[in-house]
Structure formats: structure tokens, C-alpha cells
Amino acid sequence: MSILIDKKTRLLVQGITGGEGSFHTQRCIEYGTRVVAGVTPGKGGSETLGVPVFNTVEEAVEKTGADASLIFVPASFAADAILEAADSGIPLVVCITEGIPILDMVTVHNYLKDKSTRLIGPNCPGLISPGKCKAGLMAGEIHLPGNVGVVSRSGTLTYETVAQLTSLGIGQSTCVGIGGDPMPGSTFVDILELFQKDKDTRAVVLVGEIGGTAEQEAAKFIKEKMTKPVVAFVAGATAPPGRRMGHAGAIISGSSGRAQDKIAALAAAGATIAPNPAEIGTTVKKVLETNS
Amino acid sequence: MKIHEYQAKALFSEFGIPIPKGAIASTPAEAKSIAAELGGKVAIKAQVYAGGRGKAGGIKVANAPEEAEKLAGQILGTRLVTHQTTPEGVPVSKVLVEKAVGVQRELYLSIIVDTASRMPVMIASEAGGMDIEEVARLSPKKILKVYIDPTAGFQAFQGRKLAYGMNLSSAQVRPATSLMASLYQLFQAKDCSLAEINPLVVTTDGEIMALDAKLNFDDNALFHHGDIEQLQDVEQEDPIEVKANELGVKNYIKMDGNIGCMVNGAGLAMAVMDLITQAGGRPANFLDIGTVNNTERVIAAFKVFTTDPSVKAILVNIFGGIARVDVIAQGIVEVHQQMDIRLPLVVRLAGTNVDEGKSILAQSKIKFIEATNFYDAARKAVAAAKGEKN
Numbered sequence A: 001m002s003i004l005i006d007k008k009t010r011l012l013v014q015g016i017t018g019g020e021g022s023f024h025t026q027r028c029i030e031y032g033t034r035v036v037a038g039v040t041p042g043k044g045g046s047e048t049l050g051v052p053v054f055n056t057v058e059e060a061v062e063k064t065g066a067d068a069s070l071i072f073v074p075a076s077f078a079a080d081a082i083l084e085a086a087d088s089g090i091p092l093v094v095c096i097t098e099g100i101p102i103l104d105m106v107t108v109h110n111y112l113k114d115k116s117t118r119l120i121g122p123n124c125p126g127l128i129s130p131g132k133c134k135a136g137l138m139a140g141e142i143h144l145p146g147n148v149g150v151v152s153r154s155g156t157l158t159y160e161t162v163a164q165l166t167s168l169g170i171g172q173s174t175c176v177g178i179g180g181d182p183m184p185g186s187t188f189v190d191i192l193e194l195f196q197k198d199k200d201t202r203a204v205v206l207v208g209e210i211g212g213t214a215e216q217e218a219a220k221f222i223k224e225k226m227t228k229p230v231v232a233f234v235a236g237a238t239a240p241p242g243r244r245m246g247h248a249g250a251i252i253s254g255s256s257g258r259a260q261d262k263i264a265a266l267a268a269a270g271a272t273i274a275p276n277p278a279e280i281g282t283t284v285k286k287v288l289e290t291n292s
Numbered sequence B: 001m002k003i004h005e006y007q008a009k010a011l012f013s014e015f016g017i018p019i020p021k022g023a024i025a026s027t028p029a030e031a032k033s034i035a036a037e038l039g040g041k042v043a044i045k046a047q048v049y050a051g052g053r054g055k056a057g058g059i060k061v062a063n064a065p066e067e068a069e070k071l072a073g074q075i076l077g078t079r080l081v082t083h084q085t086t087p088e089g090v091p092v093s094k095v096l097v098e099k100a101v102g103v104q105r106e107l108y109l110s111i112i113v114d115t116a117s118r119m120p121v122m123i124a125s126e127a128g129g130m131d132i133e134e135v136a137r138l139s140p141k142k143i144l145k146v147y148i149d150p151t152a153g154f155q156a157f158q159g160r161k162l163a164y165g166m167n168l169s170s171a172q173v174r175p176a177t178s179l180m181a182s183l184y185q186l187f188q189a190k191d192c193s194l195a196e197i198n199p200l201v202v203t204t205d206g207e208i209m210a211l212d213a214k215l216n217f218d219d220n221a222l223f224h225h226g227d228i229e230q231l232q233d234v235e236q237e238d239p240i241e242v243k244a245n246e247l248g249v250k251n252y253i254k255m256d257g258n259i260g261c262m263v264n265g266a267g268l269a270m271a272v273m274d275l276i277t278q279a280g281g282r283p284a285n286f287l288d289i290g291t292v293n294n295t296e297r298v299i300a301a302f303k304v305f306t307t308d309p310s311v312k313a314i315l316v317n318i319f320g321g322i323a324r325v326d327v328i329a330q331g332i333v334e335v336h337q338q339m340d341i342r343l344p345l346v347v348r349l350a351g352t353n354v355d356e357g358k359s360i361l362a363q364s365k366i367k368f369i370e371a372t373n374f375y376d377a378a379r380k381a382v383a384a385a386k387g388e389k390n
Helices: A019-031 A057-064 A075-087 A102-112 A155-167 A188-197 A214-225 A259-268 A277-290 B005-014 B028-038 B065-075 B132-138 B156-165 B170-189 B219-224 B239-246 B266-278 B296-307 B325-338 B354-363 B374-385
Strands: A010-014 A034-039 A051-054 A068-071 A092-095 A118-120 A126-129 A133-136 A145-152 A172-177 A203-209 A230-235 B022-025 B042-046 B059-062 B095-099 B103-114 B119-125 B143-147 B192-203 B208-210 B214-217 B252-254 B259-263 B285-287 B313-320 B345-351
Touching: A010 A019, A010 A057, A010 A075, A019 A034, A019 A068, A019 A133, A034 A057, A051 A057, A057 A075, A068 A075, A068 A133, A075 A092, A075 A102, A075 B219, A102 B103, A102 B119, A102 B219, A145 A155, A145 A188, A155 A172, A155 A203, A155 A277, A155 B266, A155 B313, A155 B345, A172 A188, A188 A203, A188 A214, A203 A214, A203 A259, A203 A277, A203 B266, A214 A230, A214 A259, A230 A259, A230 A277, A230 B266, A277 B266, A277 B374, B005 B022, B005 B095, B005 B170, B005 B214, B022 B028, B028 B042, B028 B065, B028 B095, B042 B065, B059 B065, B065 B095, B103 B132, B103 B170, B119 B132, B119 B156, B119 B170, B132 B143, B143 B156, B156 B170, B170 B192, B170 B208, B214 B219, B239 B252, B239 B296, B259 B266, B259 B285, B259 B296, B259 B374, B266 B285, B266 B313, B266 B374, B285 B296, B296 B325, B313 B325, B313 B354, B313 B374, B325 B345, B325 B354, B345 B354, B345 B374
Parallel strands: A010 A034, A010 A068, A034 A051, A068 A092, A092 A118, A145 A172, A145 A203, A203 A230, B259 B313, B313 B345
Antiparallel strands: A126 A133, A126 A172, B022 B095, B042 B059, B042 B095, B103 B119, B103 B192, B119 B143, B192 B208, B192 B214, B252 B285
């Protein structure tokens, strides 16, 4: 098993005809993902990469039964694209787009409150269930099917983590990039909850970073609800306060959002802390050995 | 993005938020004539992108135009060092000259987006004039909050709740509520990430007024607001960051060490900084090179490294995903052909098209130190910056 996506997932790509959209759709198809539809307003009726293109998400869902959407549209139109997907009742929406204004996201979250749609991202690399389905930007070949769940706010740091795991022969159930924005659609807690329920996930790696309190909330959940071991790393111990470190959400304001406080909270909750980002894989290995 | 107090106050005025009378001066003579026009006592406030001005001597009170001229002369052209700046401080090239107001009470008011509730939140306190984090720590009961439903917008009852909560008199509640509504309008209209009035004062005449004004804007929304973007004062920013920005290198932050870092991805870039520090060194910068589809950005990043005199070694750590390793390698080769770069270079490549990337570097004549992994890269860069042979 895995979480959120698997071999049955019927993926729709919003912005399929754009440069990034078509490049990554091609690679998702090559990985084995069932891409059933694309949406680009004005290009309905055409076909690209062997996939039918529709003008609206509603029509695409009606005609193809798509049950997940991957969004590549530019930041100024991305909130609209998320709302369109939710309006069509798509249960899983993954938004890759970086740079969506925060007040647009306030509107999006307010709209999603009463909907059953789950949003991953924005500003994220997407997710992958190795060997089954890839809905994102990650290089498929670094992954290995297995039993460790990965959840992270950072894209490339996830690749780094996965590469370390794979080189040690430790496979992954699902790897989820929740994104670097301050208000992600799905939080660490949302994903931990799914990993905790997933029969095939034995342990979880959580990769956090400075800014906000998502790691502290995750710590609370780990302490109260998780029975599976969690290995954690938090990036940005050396980041200066008051500066936005690339990600819109990665900022220490005043005394809030510091790496050391997050690490302390996770450690106190029983998570095993990787001593540095190069030793995430070996830390997982040790944890798996002790818990087997 | 930040702007100056006087610019924020101009926006306050536009949105109907009461502010003291005043004008901006670039010379002591201008300060004198503004003071003469205002009459009576004036406040002279250094315009810098940093808090803690009062304690640092950046705010002075003058009783007469001549004194205003003298005091403005003491501030203008200097560098102000506050607890929020580097030890070098920030330059003061403008002062705001304002009519001094008699203050009866100092309050606090701000709006931010609360990421937990995913809604804007208005925060008010009757303990104004001090750092709000300090108030939250010492007397959390004095912090009042109302969450603003994005569809309904700010409501008068929420204003009354905050105003009565701050123990304002019945006569002051209506103007306070109207000021709060205006601040929310401004926050929405200009895509602010922070709108803060500290202190919001009740004057001796019983008026409610914004004595200070701080506005920060959501960088992601600046494409909607050309008028705001042009308010940016590059003098207040680090000169190497400004240079980086001119060269098109985004997501560059100057740090105090000597290892120039080029990394793809924000999380990975932070992790590299952490590793360098663990290995006993210090990064000269944070740089997320992002998705590189052509060599230009790589070349620009190297130009920034060579502009920064503190850089003693360069560390390139790329994990190709969307970014292609071969393009990065090609960029490194091109910049070495264009410029005479003698800094030791440590390179660690992995991910998409890594073999092509490695062979491009191997076939070039560039001297570089190859690192096998992440930690190895940090260790070798630290040694190289110290002048040690690897």
C-alpha cells in the first residue's frame, strides 16, 4: 500500500500544454502514472502526449473520471485553478506552482473548508508512491518501493533524503512534498495521520525547516497519536532571523520559527533527530533495526 | 518587501488613517523649514528599514526650527545601529519631521495572516510602545485578537470588541473601529504581509492617531503593485544583495562567512549552510539557484561570488531534479572561460543528467575539488576556505 496515490490513480494535469507542464507530464507517464486528461482553456479538443485536452476541469472529470489533479499554471492563475479542481469534486489536488500571493491562498483555504478536496502544496515538488505512481517533479529513478514514508517542506532536500535511503536499500511507501509556503494545503500532521493508518508504512521521515510552527504541531501529534517511529531533520539552524530563506514560509520572526525549538519539540515527542542532513539515511537505518 | 515609515504614513493617509502632520527632509535646512511651518515642538525621525530607532538615537524632539535643523544634521548622513541592524548599521538619508503630539495613552494594533487559522488576524493591545513579543511573554492577557473571515471582511463588532477591550472610552470606540476597518482595507488592497501601528496613541485631546507606521508587503503579490515596488530603497539593503539582484540572482542572502554557496532548492541550501557550520566553517551567503534551464544564472551567481571580497572558496551542491546538472556544469565552464576565477571550487553533483555534468567538468581545464556527497562537500569547502590542501 501507499498513501494518496497508487496504480489506480487517474491523473489530470492543469496547464499540460505549458513548458513545465508538458515536460513533467511526459516524465510522469514514463514512470507509469495513468495520466488521463489535461486541461488548458482554449485548447480543448486537442491531444498532447497522447492525452486528451479539455477546456474545463469539469468536462475532463466527466469524460475521463480523473480523481487527482496536478497543477502547473502560473502563480497569478493558480488559485483559480485550485478552486476549479475543487469545484469539480476532485479529491486530491497537487499544486506545484511557486509564488502564489498569500491572500489568494486565504481565499482558497476558506473555499476548501467545506469541500472534501485535499490540497498538497502549493510551492511543492508533488508526491510519489515508488513503483506505482508519480505526480510531481522528482526524478523517479532515485526512489525504491518500500516501507518508509517521507514528508518534507523542501523539494531537493527530499531528493537528498530519498537518495540516502535508496542507497542503503531502504525503500519508500510514499514521499510527499508539502511545500515551502507558509500555509500549505496539507500539513505535516495531515500526512503523518495517513502514514500512521497505512499498513505498509513502518516508519516516517519528517524533513522540516525554519518558520512557522508546523513541526511543533507535528511533535504534538507524534507524541499523542503515532505508534510508528519518526526520524526528523530540521533545516536552517544557521539561518539569520527576519530573512526569508528562499521559501515564503522559511522565516524566523522574532523568537518564533527557530530550528532549535522545532528540534527540541520533535525530540521531546520521541522522534529520533538526524544529527545532520547527510545522516538522515543512516539514522533511519538504525531506527528500523532497533524497531524490527 | 519593506518600505519607510513616511511612505507607510502616506498610504495611511490615503486610506483615512489619522497621522500627525509632517513632511520628509533630506537636509537640515529642509528640516528647519518644515519645523517652522508646523510650528511648536517637532519630532525628527530617522527613516531606516529597522526597528529600535528610539533607543539608538534615531528619534529626537526639537522645540524650535533652529534646533530641528541642528538635530536633523546630527542624524542625516550617519549610519544608525539598532538591535535589528548589523554592527555597520543602515544609512540615514531622510528624516521625517512631524508635529509633536501630546500622548495620553500608547496602544498597539496590527494585522498579519495567521497561518494556523489561515485567516487574517487583527491584534490589539493596550500595552503599546513596546515590543509586542515582550508583551505576549510578560502579560499575555493584554493581547487581544480577532480573526477576519475573508468573505465577510472586517466587521464593526470586531472593532468594538478590540476597542472596549483596550479600555477606550465610548467616544473613542467609533473612531478606533473606523481606523481598524481602514487598516484592514489597506492590508487587503495592497497585499500586505504586515500592517503595524506601534504605538497607536490617544492624544491629550482624546484623538486616536497612528504615531508610527510599519507596512511589509507580500513579495509574491508585488506583480499586482508596481506603485509599491518602486518605493523600495536599495540603500537600506546589503550592497552585495543589491548587486546579486541586479545580476538576476534571486533568493540570495548575504551571510557573515567566507564560503560562497550555490545550491538548488531552499531547504537544501539551508542544509548546506548548516553542514558548513557543523564542519567548522561559515557560509558567505544563502543562495537557492532554483530551476536552471540555461547557463546564465550560474554565470551570474559566480559573478556575485567574485564581487564579494569575503568569499575565499566556492561550494556548488546540486541535486538535479527539475534543474539539470549538465546545464549547471556548462555554466561553471563558461564562467571560467569569461573570467579569471582563482577561488578554490568544490563541486558535488547528483540527480538528473549527473553523468553528462561530470564529464563536462572533467573535460574542461578547470581546477576543482570533487566531493562525493553532501557532507564531504562541506568539509572540503571549509578546508579550502582555510587555505588547506584537500
